[in-house]
Amino acid sequence: MAPKSNSKTTVPDYKNIPHSHRLPVTHREVQRTFGKLSRHSLISLAQQWLAKKNRDFCRPYLLSDRDDDDEEEEDEQYTPAQSCEELQEIYKELAARKGGKREIQDRILEGDWRKGISMYQLATAEIQYLLDHPNSLRWTAKRLARIPNAKSAVLDMEVTNDSEHLPRFQAQTFMSNLSRELTPLMKAHYLLTKIKTLPMTILRVYIHDSPYSTEASLATDNSSPDSAKSVFFIWPNGSPFVYSSIANHLGQVISDDGRHLRDIVQQAIPKAFSRPSARYQLASTNFTTKSLDALLTYRGPGKSNAAAGGWSVFQDHSFSQNALDFITSQRGDAHEKKGADQETSAGATKQGPGRPKRTLEDTETSEAKRRREVAEGRFGTSAKPNDGRGLERFEVRIDDSFPQSRTSADGNNDVDTSDLSARPSNHNRRGRPSLLDRSLEEIEELGDSESWVPDVRAVFQGSHVFAGIRQLVEQGVVDGEKMPGWMTGEAGVTIGAVKEGRIRTKKGTVPGV
Known part of the structure; x- marks a missing residue:
């Protein structure tokens, strides 16, 4: 009979990565993310983690967590606090005075959270960097559109309610459906949060390429330096569009594996919104940019039509008159402005005793x-x-x-161009094919x-x-x-x-x- 082994066997599971799982402070993703944040952002994040609602999965290292067998190290730089309230007061004092970023970063990684950074903390840190630098990532806008049902009658001039075309965004139901679609394919950590400063909701998906969802598998950092693990999706409030991006670092080249994983999550999003009576898909809008403000301008709430360029005056309500009377109102405003300028110039010549004031000559031709x-x-x-x-x-x-x-029209041109249009456009092109x-x-x-x-x-x-x-x-x-x-x-x-x-x-x- 074979002897029993005391080692615990790890088997693949069908669970997602919870918020409380921790990464070592020496992990590459932790060092990269916290090294990019500013002093103010680090202090704000620490205060957010110490809130009562987040302490279950952002618990710091306190004095009560020290084992009796562990003696106090002489070279210990940061003494553990006795409670979370004491840590809150410490970070308030740090926010009130000046200092460097390295001081706060070392206190978080080597002091208060020396036992590891949870997945929730890493996710909030990446989102904070995204809000601090809205032009750091390249975003692609997709439109959430309903797939037409062949059984239902479709009229050309049919007027329907918008609620029949777009699904209601319920966070708990959506996350449950999305997790059901992605769990058989990958292990992932999800964080869905609503931004108060901007009219949008952010979904961050941390992709873990492993059949296990344990802390030991997370701590193993065997991926290539160019592999991107985080994918962001943004839903503008009251808009049919979805923005997607891969969280790459400065100078990091996104590999094909990262794009493939992003496409997998992107294909699962409309399935999470769909139900038996209504199916949805993400259609391309041919819009890509780094600016979140430009995305909200062109593909934000109420911007589903192409009202840009000269038509932007109708979009941002630049005038209070009726849009159909735009030309008349513009002419009226021009005449009123001209009359006001004449009255001002006339008043300037008659103002005050003595010589009239000389007006500045208009240098514009x-x-x-x-x-x-x-x-x-x-x-x-x-x-x-x-x-x-x-x-x-x-x-x-x-x-x-x-x-x-003229020569080709008269038939005197002997140049044969019949086969030029049939040549592939990417015959001598290198790199990825263009859209x-x-x-x-x-x-x-x-x-x-x-x-x-x-x-x-x-x-x-x-x-x-x-x-x-x-x-x-x-x-x-x-x-x-x-x-x-x-x-x-x-x-x-x-x-x-x-x-x-x-x-x-x-x-x-x-x-x-």
């Missing part, structure tokens, strides 16, 4: 003033340099046919047409793309009157195809839908 007014009409209230809503990259593909010259690469159907369609459509792409890149285009219009570099509408950002997308002066998505549908 009539041509520059006209260009500024054209830019204001094309861009409206959008595309301001310091509005905090900048898009870093805007890429389009021109699908218009190449204009035929603007033509599909096989599009290549076949271009091959059947008589005209030649070259693969021409335009990429605008910078800190604020459309603000830069607006400045070029004001300086006269770009003709604001002949400029197409997609150059003003009114399509509300960051990637698309242009044909006959109008931007379309890859499938030829309305942009952003």
Whole structure:
């Protein structure tokens, strides 16, 4: 008979990672996350963890936790506190005085939470860094749309309630359904929290590539340095859109495994919302940016239509009159402003005894003033340099046919361009394929047409793309009157195809839908 072993056997389980599981303070994810936070954020997080509602899974190392066998170390830098209330007073004193970030970081990792950082603490630390640096991650906007049922009748001009198209967001039910979809595929830790300062709800998913959900398996740090473990999803309040991003660190290249894990979670989200009578899906909106403010502007509450560019005056209520009477009201405001300026100038000449005050000469020429007014009409209230809503990259593909010259029209041109449109667009391209690469159907369609459509792409890149285009219009570099509408950002997308002066998505549908 074989002797009994005292070692405990670990078997795969079907549980999620709870909030109370701890990571060692020397873990790579802990060191990376806490090293990026500021002093103020670290103190705010410590005070949040010490609240009564969070003490069950954020318990610090207290004096009562010291074993009797463990003698007090002479080189112990931080003496354990006797209670959580005492720690709260300590961190209040640290917040009231000045100091360095390293002081707070060492006290948290080497003192008050020396036994490990819980999964809840790590999640709140990553969310705090995201709120402190809203431009640190690259976000992709998806639209939560209902899959049409073939059995139900669909009318072209049917007017229905919006509640019939979007599901109600109930956190407990959604998390239960999402966990049921992902648990057979991976072990994960979930944290769903509502942000008070911004109109949105954040879901953080920490992906643990292991069949075990124990603290021992979490402590094993055998992943590659480029592997991303956290995925963020944001739901704007009252909006059909979902933002997704991978929590990568500075200089970290996201591997294909990280994108694959993000896609798995992304596919499970509409399934968690679905029910037998209503099925949902996440549709692409061709909108990607690093700015959360730009996301809320273009894909936020009440921004499901493409009301950008010059149409932004109707979107942000820049005037109090009726939108249908916009031109009349603008002319009236212009006449009123002109009359007020004449009265002011007349009053300035007659004001005070002696010589009249000399008014400052207007250095702006009539041509520059006209260009500024054209830019204001094309861009409206959008595309301001310091509005905090900048898009870093805007890429389009021109699908218009190449204009035929006179020689080709008369049949005297011997150049054969029949096979140029049939060539794949990514023939000599390296790296990941672009979303603007033509599909096989599009290549076949271009091959059947008589005209030649070259693969021409335009990429605008910078800190604020459309603000830069607006400045070029004001300086006269770009003709604001002949400029197409997609150059003003009114399509509300960051990637698309242009044909006959109008931007379309890859499938030829309305942009952003």
